[in-house]
Amino acid sequence: QVQLVESGGGLVQAGGSLTLSCAASRSIFSINSMGWYRQVPGKQREFVARVTSSGGTNYADSVKDRFTISRDNAKNTVYLQMNSLKREDTAVYYCNAIPDVKSIYWGQGTQVTVSS
Numbered sequence: 337q338v339q340l341v342e343s344g345g346g347l348v349q350a351g352g353s354l355t356l357s358c359a360a361s362r363s364i365f366s367i368n369s370m371g372w373y374r375q376v377p378g379k380q381r382e383f384v385a386r387v388t389s390s391g392g393t394n395y396a397d398s399v400k401d402r403f404t405i406s407r408d409n410a411k412n413t414v415y416l417q418m419n420s421l422k423r424e425d426t427a428v429y430y431c432n433a434i435p436d437v438k439s440i441y442w443g444q445g446t447q448v449t450v451s452s
Contacts, residue, residue, distance in 0.1 A: 337361075337441070338360050338361055338362050338364075338367070338433050338435065338441050339360070339361035339441070340358055340359070340360055340361075340431045340432070340433060340441055340442065340443035341358070341359045341443055341444070342356060342357065342358050342429065342430065342431050342443045342444065342445060342446040343356070343357050343359070343446060344356040344357050344446060345429060345446030345447045345448045346447075346448070346449070347449045347450075347451060348421055348448070348449070348450055348451070349421075349450070349451055349452075350421060350422060350423055350450055350451065350452050351420060351421065352421050352450075353417070353418060353419045353420075353421065354418045354421065354448060355415055355416065355417050355418070356372070356415065356416040356418070356429055356431075356446060356448070357413055357414070357415055358370070358372070358413060358414040358415070358416075358431030358443060359411075359412060359413050360412040360413065360414075360433060361412075362412065363409070363412055364407060364409055364412050364413075364414070364433065365389070365409045366389065366435070367389060367433050367434065367435045368388060368389050368434055368435060368436065369386050369387070369388050369389070369433075369434040370386065370387055370407060370414045370431070370432065370433050370434070371383070371384070371385060371386030371387070371405070371414075371431070371432050371434075372384040372385050372386070372405060372414075372416045372429055372430070372431055372432075373429070373430045373432060374425075374427035374428065374429045374430065374448075375427055375428050375430065375445075376426065376427045376428075381430065382396065383396050384396055384399055384403065384416070384429070385399065385403055385405040385416060386405065387405045387406065387407050387414065391407075393405055398424075399418075399425075402418065402419050402420045402421075403416060403417065403418050403419070404416070404417040404419075405417075414431060416429070418448070421448075421450045422450060423450050423451070423452055424450075425448060425450050426448060426449050426450045427447075427448060428445040428446065428447050428448075429445060429446050429447075429448055430442055430443055430444075430445045431443040
């Protein structure tokens with residue numbers, strides 16, 4: 337098992353930046369994939385970005401070139417650097433960890449609100 341705790345959310349003006357952190361309760365070195373999703377009320381949770389154990393990354397088209405995901409295995413933490421934020425980025429952001437094909441773990445989420 338792995339517990340995940342997100343932090344770094346808050347209120348920011350459009351065009352601003354935020355960095356989200358996801359701290360894991362154990363080593364993430366061997367976790368195949370760690371990622372970020374987001375959800376707004378009334379909509380399904382959507383994929384934002386992920387990073388694999390080998391360092392490969394994937395991004396949703398809507399955040400490509402604005403968001404950067406990274407992982408620090410020494411700190412058991414995954415980050416999401418968000419630049420050029422837009423109002424439509426407002427959501428609760430969730431971190432997940434997929435250690436293997438049978439398991440997926442989620443954090444409790446952190447709210448990001450972008451004002452115009």
